[in-house]
Amino acid sequence: MKASLQAKMGQSMTLTPQLLQSIRLLQVTSLQLEQELQLVLERNPLLEQAPEEEEPAPAGDGDAATIEAAAWDELPEPMFLSGGSYTGDMDEDATARIAAGESSDPRQRLLQQLQLRCNAQDLAMAAWWLDCCDDRGYLEAEPAELARHGAAQLQDALPGVGADDLLAARQHLLLDGDWPGMAAADPRECLLAQLRALPTSETRALALRIVGEQLDALARHDLATLAARLDATSAEVAAAVSLILSLQPHPVEQPPEPEPAFIVPDVIAWRAGGAWQVRLNTRSAPRLRLCAHAEQASGHAGMRGLLDEARWLLRSLGIRNETLLKTARTLVARQQAFLERGEEAIAPLTLKEVAEDIGMHESTVSRITTGKYIQTPRGTMELKRLFAVRLEGAEVSGAAIKAMVRRLIEDEPAHAPLADEVIAAMLARQGIRVARRTVAKYREQLSIAPARMRRRERAPAPAVRLG
Template sequence: MNTMQRLELRQGQSLTMTPQLVQSIKLLQLSHAELAAFVEAELERNPLLQEGEVPADAPVPSLADFLRAKQKAEAAGPRAIPGPPPSRTDPGQAATGQAAGAGHSELKPEMGDRLAQAVSLSEHLEAQLDLATADPKLRLLGEHLIHALDETGYLVEDLAELAARLGVTPGEAESALRLIQGFEPSGVGARNLAECLAIQLRERDRLDPAMQALLSHLHLVARQDFAALRKVCGVDQEDLADMLAEIRRLEPKPGLAFTPASVDVLVPDILVRTAPDGSFHVELNPDTLPRILLNRSYYTEVAKVVRRDEDRSFLSDCLQTASWLTRSLDQRARTILKVAAEIVSQQEEFFRRGVSALRPMTLRSVAEAIGMHESTVSRVAANKAIGTERGTHPMKFFFSAATGEGEHSAKAVSYRIRQLIAAEKPDDVLSDEAIAQKLKSDGVQVARRTVAKYREALRIPSSADRRRKYRIKA
């Protein structure tokens, strides 16, 4: 065989991931809050970008303004697009019955101010400490103990180790802790759950020997071993029920009353409204869209007077970046709208009847319907929300796999299971098999094991546990 080396020229096409293409992909998956932060930074960096419409009588910035903007951009460092947080919920595994307001979003200013003004647990306890004792050593020791409490109000550090670190005796540390345990909220300063409940019962004058025995055997309460509890406490069934009811009225984590609750307001990126003819109108939320324009008149004026090569290079970079950003934002908006319109089309029955009418829908089915890649649809669905007449839901809420036995959405089946259990009567608790039969009568073919799997995912106890709880309440 005759071999020889030779040069050949071949033409071909390939997709190159340019830096601007990578940035465009990142822009697609940002939430509106992250996008607003990025656009605001670009407005500060790029003098050719203008927020909103440029007034006709607006003065044209001078060369000095351009040079100041150049210095500010150089001081800001290289441009970077923030990466979005990891998705909390997989489209095929999202829990059914999510609250309409669940998700990431901006905190409204008035809510943030209200939370910022709340008194913390340590401040509340220190105010009581100032009134409780005038002994400087005891007050100093009490302050250390207060700051050693966790957010639930428990002392998580070993008291003996804390006393050794502060150079006091264990007895002095114990006295200071007893002082703290007498403060409000009742139960604060406890070292474990039993001590927390005991403090609250003692203040109510309900800590009798039987209750002390019950607190010493909380593991039996967790196992719901009522026969053993009656034996160790020396009480009958009626007295035990009263004691358990008393414990349920206590606060196991007293410090959480001073921890501001996480307030998330889910702002929709897409609005879905019902038209007069019964169809659905899908539009972008104008409140979440950044409005920026390329100020070409500014570019024209500056280009006439700029002289230095480095200034010309910066001006050219600003023009290129501004053009890219305006195009990318427009493409991002059209892509989101296209994906959202297909979601509404495939899940039309949800918008008419609710969660029980959710259909199985995957990223691939949406991507094939609109001629996009599956990864693009995934990026669009990340960190976005759709506002409907039935509440605001994360976009990934509408994606759900089908059940193994039929063409029903797993979320719709889970929602129906939750409804059936919520409507059951104490004397007619539904077993998993009974739930499967009720679903079958509604046209939903699911096996008993599938019902059990969805029920466990919803954190709903078994029929035996629910029946036992009904008996306890009775």
């Protein structure tokens, strides 16, 4: 064997502990940040808590802070945050190893699981499908229609991927994946996927037939009709129906319920002088500053490291606060109609659009909005609540259409409830074209019964006694 030397050129990025700290500070909640800063105050004698009425002065050189902000803003994007734009080796992404709490976003939780066994292309396709799902995990439009649109949209990021590839990825990565039924088109498809994930048995086989062929009789709880149509005994049908009722009504797995706690908003938004104002809630975390004797202490070898650590922390906190404020201002500006008029006015908005507005990467927006809350006249809500998926073929978001469906049903005559196709036609007259099936899906998500079950007879007029 002959030994030889070869020259190889490549690009790499080294994440220093300080840079990792800056990235991690973006995604910690206000409570976590407060706890960390209290520990830092106890450990570093060169830092002190600034009085509430005093704004902390920026630490270090402004140009250096800008360069550092750009450095972590251009980091390789983890696939579970990017929605599929990064096609490099997942193992090379050092930010994926940063410890973080359980995300409130089910899309992120599922993609974190998938990235352990999927390549970059599969993960990108899965992320695209999840962007097309509503909060409960159902698709916002027909799978075939979405696949055609996705193949064109992902042409640059995933060359060669067609509609059939996207449909296959939906089937084996999501529908039959870790969360069976995810990205299902309707409850029938969701239930069938969950049943396929169960061990083979005669009861499961009968349950598959009931969901696939006799969903109408199942909805009526008509066990006698099911037994007759499927040539099964009452006991067999009862066992199969019991198995079906044990399934999840929708595919999204919710995280464990946290202990009851008060929410401290990170940002406050209010309307004054005809315009929306946004500011950080400075009471959500202690404000730090360098002690008066910090510069004199830099002459001591043992203190120089503590001074550098303090300066970097203050700089990182400044970057975090500036990024949070810029993001919140953009969200409020883009969702003014929602804040003023309610759910029906929420506009379609994605991470990418906000990232372009503030001149940062999608990963930065995702980190800074996770677990952060904004106080508004409409209530306190997570910043991610201000994002909304655009319904294919419509200029409004799926959340807005769902709110319109709820309002139309609430205002319908009790004796003449609106059928799904009538609601679709009423929305079309407002310029919002959605399929009857989409209306039915939103109605089911709102736990509203079909029109025939909502009908209530008109109350008879009171009798008039003459004489």
